[in-house]
Amino acid sequence: MSNVIVLGAGMVGNVIARDISEKHDVTVADIDPQTLKLLKKRQPSINTLEIDVLDSEALKNALAPFDIAICAVPGNIGFKTLKNVIQSNKNVVDISFAPENCLELDHLAKKHKVTAVIDCGVAPGMDNLLLGFLNTKMEVTDFECLVGGLPKTRSKPFEYKAPFSPLDVIAEYIRPVHYFENGRELVKEPLTDRELVEFNKIGTLEAFNTDGLRTLIYTMSHIPNMKEKTLRYPGHVEAIRTLKQSGFFDSEPVTLHGMEISPIEFTSKVLINEWKLKRKEEEFTIMRIRIRGIENGKRKEYVYDLYDEYDRIKHETSMARTTGFAANAIAGLILKEKFDKVGVYAPEHIGGHTDCCKTVIDYMEERKVRYRLEVNSLD
Numbered sequence: 104m105s106n107v108i109v110l111g112a113g114m115v116g117n118v119i120a121r122d123i124s125e126k127h128d129v130t131v132a133d134i135d136p137q138t139l140k141l142l143k144k145r146q147p148s149i150n151t152l153e154i155d156v157l158d159s160e161a162l163k164n165a166l167a168p169f170d171i172a173i174c175a176v177p178g179n180i181g182f183k184t185l186k187n188v189i190q191s192n193k194n195v196v197d198i199s200f201a202p203e204n205c206l207e208l209d210h211l212a213k214k215h216k217v218t219a220v221i222d223c224g225v226a227p228g229m230d231n232l233l234l235g236f237l238n239t240k241m242e243v244t245d246f247e248c249l250v251g252g253l254p255k256t257r258s259k260p261f262e263y264k265a266p267f268s269p270l271d272v273i274a275e276y277i278r279p280v281h282y283f284e285n286g287r288e289l290v291k292e293p294l295t296d297r298e299l300v301e302f303n304k305i306g307t308l309e310a311f312n313t314d315g316l317r318t319l320i321y322t323m324s325h326i327p328n329m330k331e332k333t334l335r336y337p338g339h340v341e342a343i344r345t346l347k348q349s350g351f352f353d354s355e356p357v358t359l360h361g362m363e364i365s366p367i368e369f370t371s372k373v374l375i376n377e378w379k380l381k382r383k384e385e386e387f388t389i390m391r392i393r394i395r396g397i398e399n400g401k402r403k404e405y406v407y408d409l410y411d412e413y414d415r416i417k418h419e420t421s422m423a424r425t426t427g428f429a430a431n432a433i434a435g436l437i438l439k440e441k442f443d444k445v446g447v448y449a450p451e452h453i454g455g456h457t458d459c460c461k462t463v464i465d466y467m468e469e470r471k472v473r474y475r476l477e478v479n480s481l482d
Contacts, residue, residue: 104128105438106168110156110184111175112138113268114380115198118419118427119173120149122470123434132156132165156184163191171438173430174199178271181205189217196434197221198228198426202274206321209447219447223433224426225409226250226331227317228450229474230392232429232463233407234323235454241398243326246319249300249310250390251334252422254380255413261343262336264380265422269371272378275333276343277352280312281320283329288320294340294347296332302389304410308334318449334389346370380420385413388421395481402481407474425472432466 105127109120112133120131120142130150133139139151154165156176162184166172172188174181174197181199186208188195192215197205205221212219222228230248237243254264265272280291297311315331323329346352351370356363380386390409395402411421433450436442436459444452454460464474 105170106130107171107173107434108132108152108166108169109173109175110188111177111199112142112151113175113177114420115423115427116175117142117145118423119175119198119430121146121417121419122427123173123431124149127438130169156180156187159187159190162187166191166193169193171195171434173197173434175427175430177268178202178274179268182208185219185221186211189215189219192217194218194437195220196223196430196437198224198430200224200227200271200317202278204321206318206447206449212447213445216445218437218443218445220433220437220442220450220453221447222317222449223430225388225422225429226390227315227319228426228429229409229463229467230331230390230407231319231450232454232460233392233405233474234319234394235451236457236460237394237396237405237454238323238326238451239455239457241396241403243323243394243396245328245393245395246323246326246330247328247393248315248331248390249334249392250315250331250388251308252388252420253308253334253336253386255385255387257336261377262339263378264384264386265378269374269378270367273352273367273371273374275313275315276347278314280314281316282312282331283316283320283324283327286327288324294344297340298332299337300334300391302391302410305387305389307337308389309337309340310334311340319451322449322451383415383418385415386421387412388425404479404481406477406479408477409472409474411472424470425467428467428470428472429463432463435466436462 107127107129109131112131132152132154172195178200181201182203295312310332313333353366356365388411392407394405
C-alpha cells in the first residue's frame with residue numbers, strides 16, 4: 104500500500120481520492136478549509152491537509168512522506184504547482200491542464216530524477232493514450248477527437264454545466280486553436296468550423312474548434328491531419344460568441360466606482376453559479392475518437408466511442424469519473440514501476456507501451472467507463 108497525496112479537493116480531486124483510497128493511503132490537500140471539511144465528512148477515511156500549493160517550501164515539506172502526487176488544481180496555477188512538485192523530488196500525475204507547455208519542465212524532471220505524466224484526463228488524456236497505441240501499429244494519417252461533458256437537463260441560455268472552474272472553461276473559448284492540415288500546423292480562432300454531429304442516445308450536438316491537441320503538437324507532429332473539437336448542445340456557440348464579442352472575456356481591467364476589475368474574472372464569478380452542477384444533478388460525457396492510417400499496406404479506420412453517465416450510487420459526475428480514473432490508472436503504472444522513465448511525459452507516451460495501454464483501459468473498464476471500438480476498412 105502506497106502513500107498518495109491529491110493536490111486539489113474539487114469535484115475531480117474528490118473522485119480521484121475516493122477511488123485510489125480503495126488500495127492506498129490517501130491525503131487530500133487544498134487551500135480551502137471548508138472544502139476539506141466537506142470532503143472529510145463524506146469520506147472519513149481520507150486524510151486532509153490545508154496548504155497553499157504555490158508556497159514551494161511548504162509544499163516540499165508536505166510532500167516528503169508521500170510516494171506520488173496527483174495534481175488536480177485549477178489550470179491557472181497548474182504549471183507552477185507541477186514545477187514545485189518536481190522540485191520536491193516527487194513523481195507526479197497531473198490533470199490541471201495548464202495553458203503553458205508543461206513538456207518544457209522535462210529537463211527539470213530529469214535533473215530531479217522524477218517521473219511526471221501530464222494531461223492525464225479524458226481529453227486530453229485517453230484520446231492521447233489511444234493515439235499513442237495506434238501510432239505503434241500503423242502509419243497514422245488522420246486524428247480527430249470530438250468531446251464534451253453536458254448536463255442531461257437543458258436550460259437556456261448556455262445549456263451547459265461544468266465540474267471545473269469557469270476560468271478553465273473560458274480559456275477554451277479564447278485560446279487560439281492549433282491543428283494540423285496536410286502536414287502543416289495552422290492556427291485558427293476558437294469557436295470556429297461549427298458542425299452538427301449525430302450521436303446515439305443524445306441526438307444532435309454541435310462541434311467547434313478548441314485548442315485540445317496540446318502535447319500532440321510536439322509529440323505527434325508527423326501526423327498530417329490532427330484536430331480536436333468540443334461538443335455542446337446546439338446554440339451554445341452563439342451564446343458564448345455574444346459574451347466574447349461584448350468584451351466579457353477581456354483580461355484588461357476596467358474601472359468601476361473607483362475599483363479596477365478584470366471582465367473575465369467578473370464573468371467567471373457570475374458564471375460559477377450558472378455553470379455549477381447542483382448536487383446529484385445528472386450529466387454525461389461523450390467522446391468520439393477517429394484515427395485513420397495505413398496498416399499492413401491497407402487503409403484502416405479506428406473509431407472509439409465513449410458515453411458515460413453520472414453515477415447515481417456513488418454520486419460522482421461522469422466528467423470527474425472519466426478524468427479521475429484515467430489519472431489513477433496512470434498513477435498505478437508509476438507506483439508499480441510499469442512506467443518508470445524519468446522526465447515529463449504525456450499519455451501518448453504511455454500508449455506507446457502496449458501493456459501499459461491495456462492496463463489503463465482495463466482499469467477504466469473495471470469502473471464501467473467503456474471505450475467501444477469499431478474498425479473499418481477504407482479500401
